[in-house]
Amino acid sequence: MSKNEILVLGVGNILCSDEGAGVHCVHRLQERFVFSGNVKLLDGGTLGMRLLGALQESTHCIVADVATFGFTPGYVMRLGMEDVPKNCAAKNSLHQVNFSETLVIAQSLGILPATVIIGIEPLDIETPSISLTVPVAEKIDEMCGLILDEITALGGSYERKPKVDVDEEMGSGKPSFDYDSTKQYNNLCFYGHKPH
């Protein structure tokens, strides 16, 4: 195949704590890096079947999402399609089509690109909050690192943006924070909130 379009797709609901971890990854990558023309970053939210079009247009897909396998919260994993459950039911509302079902549907249509999933074990995917929990927030950089490795392996490239003032990037109300991904921030979490 002549084209080599790499889709980085973050999915999840950012209103439900760790549920949005994949979307937070995509946002962080967009904030910090400039990518080559064949790399497309997409905040897929909870769009479900509406993501079939984006999948169809790509040759490779790197999905960032939460994955509940019962590991320690914050455990980061690399998964393949064989790990995606296929037990999606016939639906009575498009609201109910979740992302793993969308992947299976795309596969059954023969339009699924070569797909890897960078997943993270969540702590809390129910509490309404736009913050991640501490153990997940601490691992967003690790997920981003794995995604960048995948991009490189697939023939994409990226450059780090000059350091930006986070206040400017994120809009109003946030404290300025000079982020350095080489440092460990064990007690200070940019997105984090303490689990109750």
Next chain:
Amino acid sequence: LKIEVEVTNGVVSDAWSSGTLFRGIEIILKNRLPEDAWLFTQRACGVCTYVHGVASVRCVENAASVTIPDNARIVRNLLMGGQYVHDHPIHFYHLHGPDWIDIVSALSADPTATATLAQTLSPNAPVIDFSATKTRLQTFVSSGQLGPFAGGYWGHPAYLLTPEENLLFAAHYLFALRQQIKAAQMHAIFGAKNPHIQSLRVGGVTCKFDIVADRITLFRTLLTDMRNFIDTVYIPDVKYVAKKYAAWKYGGFSNYLCYGEFPSTSAEATSNMLPAGTILGKAISTINTVDMTQISEHVAHSWYNGSSLAPAQGQTDPNYTGYDTTARYSWLKAPRYNNQPMEVGPLARMLVAYGKNVPAAVNLVNDVLQYAGLTAADLHSVLGRVAARAIETKIIADAMDTWLNGLDPAGVSLITPAIPASAMGMGTNEAPRGALGHWINIQNGKIGNYQMVVPSTWNLGPRDANNVRGPVEQALIGTPVADPSKPIEVLRVVHSYDPCLACAVHVIDPKRDKTYVVKAV
């Protein structure tokens, strides 16, 4: 959504429809700018996304007494039309289809005989490799995973199609999934994105730089593809299903309300392609004028404080008291027209258009009735709703091709109206699911009160202050249920209203003192 039905001697004897989610958007909107409201209201739904945007800008434009430019009117019609062309086929194949089509039965089909059937049914339909489709289905089943088809009532006696017919429709199920990608792409041309388009503004649309020859051509290419699909796959399939299930005449209602849609001139509402009207007591020959002052929302059985009010004066004052079918049992209010429950949606629109002798509607409705061996009286049913949805998809998609010719690349597409400091406004439209209305009360240039009366509250709302059941509650009564633990017949009725909420069905069998809970099948 939770539907509770009582089954007596194998027939539904009573029903309760409960909205299980609270929508607080009206409260969020208070004290915000009227021209910002549409960005919030559009988020009322993640499926039917455009409609709450356009209802909102229309109600502010109504308050500001604005006439929008022709380009804006046409773009809005194309966006609304795109919503129908996207949503209706999905409803038929992916949401309602498994109520009629037994996917597992397709595994015993003869692919060659299926190809012959496909050729007979629709000679110009895209050629499909049925053998490959069957293999794909078999792979799912053999792996113990039904993929998209797990959880159905496969093998239920209510399924009437042969294995070959089931394989044909299973193949079209997959085909329609690919088509909806194209429909979404078409919507994004003038909408900037899909879902949740971004090109609306009070006073028009902002996609001026997309109103150019090559974008219009791209739209037409995708539209032509959808029209071919509608003509050679969707319409023939719906006719065939109607014919095979012609004896299943359940799930009808009697009153209908349509606000009208697709204005063809700047006179807006008076020039709608699909006319407004009401029908009472199944009397399709008498189409009454819609009097918006007759609308009120009852809350006697809903979790709200207050009494029955017109939407312009409506209140959103939640008060959850627990699920109790003898008292309050829904987050949906109960909208009424002249104190009558009214069905809204495809069947209401097509019956009003049929009664008003709109030629395209009359021809297509008669064609379906003749093919299926049904009469006009049979339209008050689940099958009537299924057929009306397909018929209007064709009428609208065909009209969209003509509307494209009216776009003027040199023309104005947005004006900036002055928002009055204090005014009332009303904006209506016909969403794919039915009549939608937004009401705004502007005070000191801000939103003093905002109310939305949405199609699913009309159709799925609870009993009213006079204890009269809502449309779906009435439509369910009399439906036969062969096996209370597998109430596919109940799902057919509920799904025919295209509920925009996830649905759980509770079947109560008082004779056997048993309750069956069926979740989201």
